[in-house]
Amino acid sequence: MPSEPIETEFANPPVLSLEQEEEYHQLERAGPVTRFSSTHTQVSSPAATGLHELEKSYSESGYYVVKFEKGKREDPREWSHTRKWIVTLGAAFLCLSVAIGSSIVTGDMRGPAIEFGTTQIIANLTVTCFVIGFGIGPLFFSPLSELYGRRPIYVVSMFLYFIFTLPSALAKNAATLIVARQIAGIAASAPVCNVGGSVADVWAVEECGLPMAVFSATLFIGPCLGPMIGGWIGELAGWRWIYWVLFIFVGFCFIVVCIVLETLAPVLLRKKAEKLRKETGDDRYRTLEELERMSFE
Known part of the structure; x- marks a missing residue:
């Protein structure tokens, strides 16, 4: 039996419960994967959990993961x-x-x-x-x-x-x-x-x-x-x-x-990390993006 065309999948999107929709909205409000706040949204999304674990692993390795502070309007989406x-x-x-x-x-x-x-x-x-x-x-x-x-x-x-x-x-x-x-x-x-x-x-x-x-x-x-x-x-x-x-x-x-x-979050975070490294003289202040790049070098 021939498989259905891919358009059929888009024409019949999955039906989510109210709880699932709220989780997705919370994750979206938290921003793209490169954005972080001082208080993490507690959702059961694998992406959110994975990012939290990744940040935690770098922190345990001695790095200070630089992120946006909630309420200070550092994140362009909080302007x-x-x-x-x-x-x-x-x-x-x-x-x-x-x-x-x-x-x-x-x-x-x-x-x-x-x-x-x-x-x-x-x-x-x-x-x-x-x-x-x-x-x-x-x-x-x-x-x-x-x-x-x-x-x-x-x-x-x-x-x-x-x-x-x-x-x-x-x-x-x-x-x-x-x-x-x-x-x-x-x-x-x-x-x-x-x-x-x-x-x-x-x-x-x-x-x-x-x-x-x-x-x-x-x-x-x-x-x-x-x-x-x-x-x-x-x-x-x-x-x-x-x-x-x-x-x-x-x-x-x-x-x-x-x-x-400037509006691009990773660039703003990178500038913040550079400022912290300059002020403290500590090179362990890094953004998650920088740490990921360093892991491939």
């Missing part, structure tokens, strides 16, 4: 709603700048084609190459954000996006314009692939519906606003001013990203 929304809106604003940047140049595509004596197809590459960058950048920015945190990746990517928008405004030929747009597109991809992670860092699963909707909306609104803004600027001031306005806008976004807080 106030105001602080969470500041992070969410700031990150979403970065996505808006990227989405607008992808389409604003369509406001005047004939301008560069006429000035550089090239075809409309070549001029269209300024959009094509920028969007192609969205597929290249995440290959590097996504894993790097998990190692070094969200904020450093945002800062570096927005700085590069800012810098490489300038050659587009000053371009003397089509090649310069296209290459600058390609590099700017790669740099601009970081917010698109990482903002969802920033939202998940600060909001629990049952709370992140609206924040995710706000973030997602910017990706759809931006490409709609871009041609309208670009067309108006191109009509009044010419195609180069489209890039100058984008350059100024991205520069403002770069200032915004410099004040956005």
Whole structure:
């Protein structure tokens, strides 16, 4: 008898008792497996039990396992709603700048084609190459954000996006314009692939519906606003001013990203451990992530 397709399993999810559902909710509120609080939630989940035992084994080996202290709002998921929304809106604003940047140049595509004596197809590459960058950048920015945190990746990517928008405004030929747009597109991809992670860092699963909707909306609104803004600027001031306005806008976004807080829990814990080691001179202060990495070396 043929086995049922895998879709059948998802169409008929397991039915949990109220007690089991509460255990899963408690485990979720405790955060991802790399998060810890000073008081552990007592649930019968094998994952929670295993992590507790792992932490206990390292403590017995003489290490001080660094974790978030309950009530001190060190964990991003314990931040106030105001602080969470500041992070969410700031990150979403970065996505808006990227989405607008992808389409604003369509406001005047004939301008560069006429000035550089090239075809409309070549001029269209300024959009094509920028969007192609969205597929290249995440290959590097996504894993790097998990190692070094969200904020450093945002800062570096927005700085590069800012810098490489300038050659587009000053371009003397089509090649310069296209290459600058390609590099700017790669740099601009970081917010698109990482903002969802920033939202998940600060909001629990049952709370992140609206924040995710706000973030997602910017990706759809931006490409709609871009041609309208670009067309108006191109009509009044010419195609180069489209890039100058984008350059100024991205520069403002770069200032915004410099004040956005780090949200990745393992990175915050690592900084806390480094601070404790520096203050005490004791190298035994380690995060669970660091101890796990050391065990494989």
